[in-house]
Amino acid sequence: VIDAKYTKVTSELVETLKGIAGSEGVSADEEEREKYSCDEMSIPKPHLAEVIVKPRDTATVARVLSLANEKRIPVTPRGSGTGLSGGCVPIFGGILLSLERMNQILEIDEENFVATVEPGVILADLYEAVEGCGLYYPLYPGESSASIGGNVATNAGGMRAVKYGVTRQLVLGLEAVLPTGEIISMGGKFVKSSTGYDLMQLLIGSEGTLGMITKIMLKLTTPPKRREVLFIPFNSLYDAIKAVPDILKHKILPVGIEFMERDIISIVEGYINRQIPFHDYEAFLMIILEGETEEEVYEAADGIREICMNNGAVDTFVPSSEAAKRKLLDAREKFYHALKHLGPMDIADVVVPRSQIPEFIKRVKEISRRHQMPIIAYGHAGDGNVHVHPLGKDMDRDEWERRLPRVFADIYQAGASLGGVISGEHGLGFEKKGYLTATMDEKLIILMKRIKRAFDPNNILNPGKIFDLE
Ligand code: LAC
Numbered sequence: 001v002i003d004a005k006y007t008k009v010t011s012e013l014v015e016t017l018k019g020i021a022g023s024e025g026v027s028a029d030e031e032e033r034e035k036y037s038c039d040e041m042s043i044p045k046p047h048l049a050e051v052i053v054k055p056r057d058t059a060t061v062a063r064v065l066s067l068a069n070e071k072r073i074p075v076t077p078r079g080s081g082t083g084l085s086g087g088c089v090p091i092f093g094g095i096l097l098s099l100e101r102m103n104q105i106l107e108i109d110e111e112n113f114v115a116t117v118e119p120g121v122i123l124a125d126l127y128e129a130v131e132g133c134g135l136y137y138p139l140y141p142g143e144s145s146a147s148i149g150g151n152v153a154t155n156a157g158g159m160r161a162v163k164y165g166v167t168r169q170l171v172l173g174l175e176a177v178l179p180t181g182e183i184i185s186m187g188g189k190f191v192k193s194s195t196g197y198d199l200m201q202l203l204i205g206s207e208g209t210l211g212m213i214t215k216i217m218l219k220l221t222t223p224p225k226r227r228e229v230l231f232i233p234f235n236s237l238y239d240a241i242k243a244v245p246d247i248l249k250h251k252i253l254p255v256g257i258e259f260m261e262r263d264i265i266s267i268v269e270g271y272i273n274r275q276i277p278f279h280d281y282e283a284f285l286m287i288i289l290e291g292e293t294e295e296e297v298y299e300a301a302d303g304i305r306e307i308c309m310n311n312g313a314v315d316t317f318v319p320s321s322e323a324a325k326r327k328l329l330d331a332r333e334k335f336y337h338a339l340k341h342l343g344p345m346d347i348a349d350v351v352v353p354r355s356q357i358p359e360f361i362k363r364v365k366e367i368s369r370r371h372q373m374p375i376i377a378y379g380h381a382g383d384g385n386v387h388v389h390p391l392g393k394d395m396d397r398d399e400w401e402r403r404l405p406r407v408f409a410d411i412y413q414a415g416a417s418l419g420g421v422i423s424g425e426h427g428l429g430f431e432k433k434g435y436l437t438a439t440m441d442e443k444l445i446i447l448m449k450r451i452k453r454a455f456d457p458n459n460i461l462n463p464g465k466i467f468d469l470e
């Protein structure tokens, strides 16, 4: 769907773009455009850009944006395309601006504990570089091919957020290009500020709708000396999740608290072709602990084990080697891909107050019964962030897709009525924007639209994401 208010990309414009970004950085090739038409969304809804542009520096991004703004051409930013809500899918065609060639780690400042990176740097490369300096970047979404720019755009979370926070808490500074081509810098190598509106935080999580992020300063820390993983089976999911608020009161805060049901464990076992210890129980908590000494971590593990046993846990499995630990974490990281492999499925990413997770899960189970659709839930229990997957296996595909929006509407309504929001870490993209009005105060949505217009008066930057501007 190319909106009438946008201008089509002509071959003349492609030539102009080549003049700006170099001919190797611009392509209108059909095959290339196909490559950039989707993200990792479970049900792909591809859209072709008219031209792909891969800038190498901020000045080029600025020139492309001011040209697009002047000509009224939509621009969709893209990192490495691992998103789950369609945020980087060019739904109005136009220019797809891939930041993959802006992938330099510019500096690791060991004195200030700050890494300065370009947006196309992927997590795996950042982990390696900071480790080489004896430092640690704790954000861990479990998808290490994700780009840092994409992490910032969605405010990515993951499995270590209980202790370290999400992307928002780890960004110290940003450089961005506004849709008008102006370059702005926000924040810096300092850890506090009471100096006007925090525009940097406004850009984090804005899914590329306010500015194109071109440089990021990230907060580093020292690496933990010990890491342990506890895998704790329960006879009921309810017991497992009920233990979480008690665990959070324990004096040593885990890095992450994940929960999962038996179904997802058997699905992932099939996918990785390996058995998981205690796999026959109903539900599990996977608790990740970090500490300075073995004693500290073991003490925390003992305390947590006791709390879980008091909440109905059956046992505690502690992998005995680094390899066994890695295998367990690896299985967890593969949940989404295992489900995707299994057949049609979709994902919701609701976040509720942590104490409301048991109630939320109860309602999800009711929704599953009412709509006669299997729903698997797992997620970041320690953050109140639940991944809910309606499954389409053993069902007529079209019928399943027809029923899906009503199932999601009920799931989001349940989350909102318990004090939560639609997305905890994946963003709304274009996939979930339709549910926003039913779950958020209209005054807030109006205010967001006013902010969008202040940044992007011609609505050229990632249009049709989060909400539609009328
Ligand atoms: C996870 C992704 C889907 O937690 O966010 O596995």
Ligand code: ZN
Pocket (backbone or CB within 6 Å): 158, 379, 380, 387, 425
């Ligand atoms: Zn997740």
